[in-house]
Amino acid sequence: MNTISPFETVLRGIAITLVILFFMFPIFWIVLMSFQTNATILQVPPSIFFEPTLQNYRGLITGQLVTDTSSLEIRFMSNLFNSLFLSTASVAVGLMLGVPAAYAFARLKFRGSEDIAFTLLSFRFAPPLLVLLPLTIYFQQLGLANTYGGLIWVYQLIVLPLILWIVRGYFEDIPADIEYAYRIAGHRWWTTFRKIALPLAGPGIAAAALLAFIFAWNNFVFALVLASADKQPVTVGALAFITASGVQYGQIAAGIILSIAPTFALALYAQRYLVEGLSLGAVKG
Amino acid sequence: MTLALEKIVKAFKKDVVLDGVSLSVGRGETLVLFGPSGAGKTVLLRLIAGVIEPDAGTIMIKGRDMEGVEPEDRGIGMAFQNFALFPHMDATENIAAPLTARNMNKTAITETVGKIARMLKIDHVLHHKPKELSNGQKQRTALARALAGEPDILLLDDPLRNVDAKLRFEMRLELPRLLKDQNATVIYVTQDYKEAMALGDRIAVMNARGIEQTGTPEEIYLTPANIEIARLFGDPVINLLDVSPVQVEGGVFITLSGVPVNIDAGYSDMVGRDCIIGIRPEAIRFVEEGSAEAIPLTIEAETPLNEKTVTLGLTQNGREIMVSRPAGTPGPSQGTGYIVIDANHIHLFDRATGKRIVPVKTQAAGSQGVAP
Known part of the structure; x- marks a missing residue:
């Protein structure tokens, strides 16, 4: 390690502070907004001194959007539940399908394996809207439109390639000899997969699952087109804040805070695994 | 099995x-x-x-x-x-x-x-x-x-x-x-x-x-x-020298430093052909000057290892020969040394194919001829 001069340390501190300010300020501002009424938010010049109110949060949780002129019903809490359910279920399905597939692509060389893997990845290249139009028609004919099952299925377009390609890399990093050794010791293929491959790729699978969850959570366009009000996640549900009588900035801010909370908590909790997972390749056991 | x-x-x-x-x-x-x-x-x-x-x-x-x-x-x-x-x-x-x-x-x-x-x-x-x-x-x-x-x-x-x-x-x-x-x-x-x-x-x-x-x-x-196999086994590596055996009355000979060395009479098929002779360094020993069949060597270097001493010598026409002897036994460290070769531990290889020539069993095999 090079020794760092005090001057450099100070410069670094300033640089990091600037970066953090740049990225964190909007979030900080949203937090502030979520405790203000529309009136204080829209005053010019803006001020960070105001009388905090919980009315935005109360409105969201009770489902009664109270504006200056009217009272409107919103289903933010059910949207939040939809987001949670859709993302969790999508990731669970994605893991069940993606992890064994990733193992197959990593370990078995079969005809066209690279092509299939690439095709799956290519789902991420196509603009979602391009897929959505025909999909909408199919879904309506198949009766999948506006169902959780249909949405979870479509979410696989986001989740599956991500899990497949990340986890495949982790499986490939496990020396094949370690698995051979377990087989030769007398264990079946399936036992070897469970006791050797899965635990060793564990951090990678956790990292992939977390990323997939965040991507699924943030998805907007699939749910916008394929789901109606009762199945919509928060990303789509937030549109309800733009009302005829104006944009409810305070409630939007509170909604944002509530909707980033789960992913934020999950990321904090899984950070350890993420870092471990992403650096696993460098320090092989 | x-x-x-x-x-x-x-x-x-x-x-x-x-x-x-x-x-x-x-x-x-x-x-x-x-x-x-x-x-x-x-x-x-x-x-x-x-x-x-x-x-x-x-x-x-x-x-x-x-x-x-x-x-x-x-x-x-x-x-x-x-x-x-x-x-x-x-x-x-x-x-x-x-x-x-x-x-x-x-x-x-x-x-x-x-x-x-x-x-x-x-x-x-x-x-x-x-x-x-x-x-x-x-x-x-x-x-x-x-x-x-x-x-x-x-x-x-x-x-x-x-x-x-x-x-x-x-x-x-x-x-x-x-x-x-x-x-x-x-x-x-x-x-x-x-x-x-x-x-x-x-x-x-x-x-x-x-x-x-x-x-x-x-x-x-x-x-x-x-x-190849001869070279893979043994440390120091076996001495390999290009030779062409000659038949003289009394047996088959090769020449090292101008001194004829009697080899197994069973090798008579190879007379006049291009061969490589392989001699293990430990099948060679130093003798006093003037001993019968002694081959003069110019000593180039001596390397004492733990349990043995390896000497690198040159024949009169500049071919390298390594001699290995147990540590502590006498041997020259410079100047000229004289060696004899244990004829039973000589291998003859065909230079073209690299294969070892198996000496034909004859009645003369094993009996030592006298240098002319």
Whole structure:
């Protein structure tokens, strides 16, 4: 390690502070907004001194959007539940399908394996809207439109390639000899997969699952087109804040805070695994 | 035969690694597969273990064809060159892997693991994860894991390659006894000829063309099938000199430093042909000046090793000859020395093919002619 001069340390501190300010300020501002009424938010010049109110949060949780002129019903809490359910279920399905597939692509060389893997990845290249139009028609004919099952299925377009390609890399990093050794010791293929491959790729699978969850959570366009009000996640549900009588900035801010909370908590909790997972390749056991 | 391979062919894409290799190993026998890297030794072990399938040929274990038999059903123990320990399990769990596969109960597993660990002197690190083990301990853990299931066939893939010289020396002494105790059929892969000689009941010498010679360590050392094998075994390396034998009354001779050296009369077929003579450095000894048949050498360098002294000399026409003698025995360190060669330890190779010429047994063979 090079020794760092005090001057450099100070410069670094300033640089990091600037970066953090740049990225964190909007979030900080949203937090502030979520405790203000529309009136204080829209005053010019803006001020960070105001009388905090919980009315935005109360409105969201009770489902009664109270504006200056009217009272409107919103289903933010059910949207939040939809987001949670859709993302969790999508990731669970994605893991069940993606992890064994990733193992197959990593370990078995079969005809066209690279092509299939690439095709799956290519789902991420196509603009979602391009897929959505025909999909909408199919879904309506198949009766999948506006169902959780249909949405979870479509979410696989986001989740599956991500899990497949990340986890495949982790499986490939496990020396094949370690698995051979377990087989030769007398264990079946399936036992070897469970006791050797899965635990060793564990951090990678956790990292992939977390990323997939965040991507699924943030998805907007699939749910916008394929789901109606009762199945919509928060990303789509937030549109309800733009009302005829104006944009409810305070409630939007509170909604944002509530909707980033789960992913934020999950990321904090899984950070350890993420870092471990992403650096696993460098320090092989 | 516990293990029999017949005409095994294996290619990776267009690269043919094994082309018609046959091999058989008897019950309780230790066969050493010796050869340079890239000869296909590891591939052969993997074929036996069943983690890869041959393109052609049959593998029989205890008389049963192994085609389509999964690795876990072959009754094999294997120690990998890179150890291949399970990084997320401690040494105990690693060693116990073949036992858990049989649903053995916990106490029996603990007992068996403890016994093997004591034998291999790793009982104090049983609760350590592989990354907390030294290379030597890893190697012993891998070996213990291979032994734990008491397999009929034990495949050891250069297990001493990644350990330090001191441990390698110790293990070279310990392993033969350990393997004999197991009473398993062992295939041991190595690139170290000393290891091969120390451990093998038989040695199969492999190169890119396949198995070149199979025999006891003595056979390989004393009657190498070709120049390449002669060169691979022995330290210092065998002296190899271009010669053309001549027939003189009284026998067949070659000339070194102008002095005719009598060789086996059975080599008379090779008279006048281009040959290479191979003389082990320890088959040459220094004698006093003026002794009969003494060949003068200009001494270039003397290298004292621990148990022997190696002298490099030049013949009159500048060809290098190495002489090895036990440390502490007299010999010249500079100037001119005189040597005689033990005629029984001379090998003659055909220069064109590299193959060893087997002397034709004649009545004269063995009797020493007199230089004219």
